[in-house]
Amino acid sequence: MTSCSTDAATTRDVSRPARLHAHSAVSTALAMRSDHALRELVDAATPIGVGIGGKSALLEVAGTPVFVKRVPLTDLERQPEHVRSTANLFDLPLFSHYGVGLIGGAGFGAWRELAVHIMTTNWVLAAEHEGFPLMYHWRVLPDTTPLPVELADIDRAVAYWDGRPQVRHRIEAVRDSSASIALFLEYIPQTLHEWLNDRIEAGGEATDRACAMVERELAVGTAFMNSRGLLHLDAHFWNILTDGRRLYFGDYGLSLSSAFDLSPQEAAFFDQNQSYDRGFTATYLVNWLLTALYGVKGRETRAAMARAIAEGKPPEDIPGGAAAVLTRHAPVAAAMSAFTRPFQEVSRSTPYPDEEIRRLLDGHGSVLAQPSDGPEADGLGTSHDERVESTQRTETQQLAGERETLTGVLEFHRDTLARRCSGLTADQLRLRAAEPSELSLLGLVRHLTDVELGWFGRVLSGADTPFAYWQADVPDGTDFDVDAADADESLRLWHSACARSREIVEACESLDTFGVYGPDGDRFSVRWILTHMVQEYARHNGHADLIRERIDGQTGV
Structure with missing residues (x-):
């Protein structure tokens, strides 16, 4: 285990198997270290910076670059009755949550931040959503951290935050803390601010592709977090990687x-x-x-x-x-x-x-x-509507190259299906509205989930990816059996399958890359699969048009 330069970490495999392998190796290696050994390791790491949320450094563990963030742990939070507490221990005013103040806030406590890292890491490990850095390990270690510049003048900071004594108590507690929680996190070198700036400077098609990706990913990420009962409240482009x-x-x-x-x-x-x-x-x-x-x-x-x-x-x-x-x-x-x-x-x-x-x-x-x-809200006060995740269709560029055109049109059709499903209750999604057809919007979502998993997750990737609904002993599958289906879970599985499909396509060097299917070893190129998927979605979106119109009269969604 050594310190690590940022140059050595800029090129890395971010595929799901590689991330899971790194998580297993790094988390195990760190768990084997005593507090003393871990403190020595962290103290020898390459410093990156000090900010309002703590200080950070970079080191290498099991051949993997690891980002270490040290979040001050105050004496109040270390009291036995408060260890791991997610309560607002300092009784801070709630407007302190907004990350838009001209002077930054001092945060709501290390235990809350740790809890969210555990939450988001579990979502990644469970393949619910990939869009969070993995946490490999955490440990409470002795530490002192100077106040950041914007909080160093405590009187000024307290005055800005409405003169609340709770704010003073929190800032002084951070100043006087003698420990921190060291968060050992997946290292993703570029912030969105840095990367998008490069894409803007490239101009033209590169700018448009970047804008489309960012717009889509912001939508998917915020919708997923909110649907799981999490408000980020500070998702500016320096906090997104x-x-x-x-x-x-x-x-x-x-x-x-x-x-x-x-x-x-x-x-x-x-x-x-x-x-x-x-x-x-x-x-x-x-x-x-x-x-x-x-x-x-x-x-x-x-x-x-x-x-x-x-x-x-x-x-x-x-x-x-x-x-x-x-x-x-x-x-x-x-x-x-x-x-x-x-x-x-x-x-x-x-x-x-x-x-x-x-x-x-x-x-x-x-x-x-x-x-x-609506009444379909779950125990977190959210409904399937939040999990539709995207109601604006990806715009395709008329003069784009072949690969960009095929993937862009496919994204357009995926977004179209999401729009057809938006604004409806779970019962409406299950409704077989175009009698005598057995088709429903939820059935189409479930069917296309397994189509995604089949062509991309099995044929193109070569993996034995399990289907969500198709079963060898059930010839017609269970994708259209929606009477007792969980709408939230079905939509989540579809979005997850689409995200995995994007990863697989992006990893293919060219449209001529192929996958093998069937007992005769038939070959299917990326070009053919993308074209086929456009056909598949276009056909079923036509069905979805009719079903949605029968449900609530809405057309042209």
């Missing part, structure tokens, strides 16, 4: 989970901020693009330009895909700016306009899915 294929949401110092030990006030705050992550990430993307593409600087100038676009002024002289992203999300950005400016400059008690943001996200067909308060 990427390998260029997907986004990884990290840094959970301000996060709030419905599974935490919440007070009634915190539970109400959770309910009143269900649209925050989706609204915040859409706004951040708009502001980021305005700065990168137009050189717009200053909050007021950006807000004015977002308002102009929201009111119908088309973005000019930038790639078409980026212009479409700005047009879609400018209304939300304008409304969010009307909240953040007074929050930052007038009062931290400025109320978040959840109802307005929800309405705008829904009314403008945003890529960010909407929550539902």
Whole structure:
């Protein structure tokens, strides 16, 4: 185990098997170390930086680069009755959750951050969602951490956060802490800010592809977290990592989970901020693009330009895909700016306009899915609507290359099926609305899950990937047997299968790469499989059109 340079870690295998192998090897190696040995290892690691959430370093374990984040653990949190507690131990004001203050907040405690890392790592290990850095290990170690620059003047920080004594107590406790929780995390070298900046500088098609990926991944990631009862609340582009294929949401110092030990006030705050992550990430993307593409600087100038676009002024002289992203999300950005400016400059008690943001996200067909308060909500207060994850279709580029065209059209059709399913209850998804056909929207989702798993997860990857519904002893499978089917789980499995299919295609060097199927060893190229999948989705989306119209009269979704 040694320190590690960032250069040595920039090229790595991020496929699921490689991530799982690294997790097994690294977590085992770290678990074998005593506290003393682990402290020596961490102290010898290559420092990366010190921020408001703690200090970080890079080391190598079992041949794998490991990112170490040390989160200050206060004496209050170390008291026996508070160990592993996810309660708001410092009774911090709830507006401290918003990561948009002009002075950063001191976080809600190391145990909460650890709990979210455990939660997100388990989601990755269970193949529920890949978009989080894995945590290999954690340990409480002796440590001292100086206050970050923006909190060093404690009086100034407390005054900014409405003079609350609880804020002073928290900052002073962090200053005086004598231990930290060392989080040993998967190292993903690039932040979204850094990577997207490179793609913008490349210009043209590279910019449009990057914008489409980021828009889609922000939608999928925030929708997944929210559907599992987690609000990130600080998902800016320095807190999101990427390998260029997907986004990884990290840094959970301000996060709030419905599974935490919440007070009634915190539970109400959770309910009143269900649209925050989706609204915040859409706004951040708009502001980021305005700065990168137009050189717009200053909050007021950006807000004015977002308002102009929201009111119908088309973005000019930038790639078409980026212009479409700005047009879609400018209304939300304008409304969010009307909240953040007074929050930052007038009062931290400025109320978040959840109802307005929800309405705008829904009314403008945003890529960010909407929550539902309907009767199908599960124990976390969420419904299948949140798990649709994407209601805006990927726009295909008319002059793109063959690979980009095929994958783009397939994404368009996947998004189309998601739109057909959005806004419906579980019972409506199960409804066989086009008699005498047995087809239902949920049945189509389940059927296409196994189509994805078959062509990509088995034929193209060469793996013995199990089907979700097709069984050797049931000739017709169980995909269309939806009477007792769990709509949430079915949608989750479909999204997971689509994500895995993208990974497999992206790993193929060319469209001529092929997979083998059947007793005669028939070969099927990536080109053929993508074309076939477009045909498959196009046919079933036609069915979905008719079913949706019969359910609620909606057409042209």
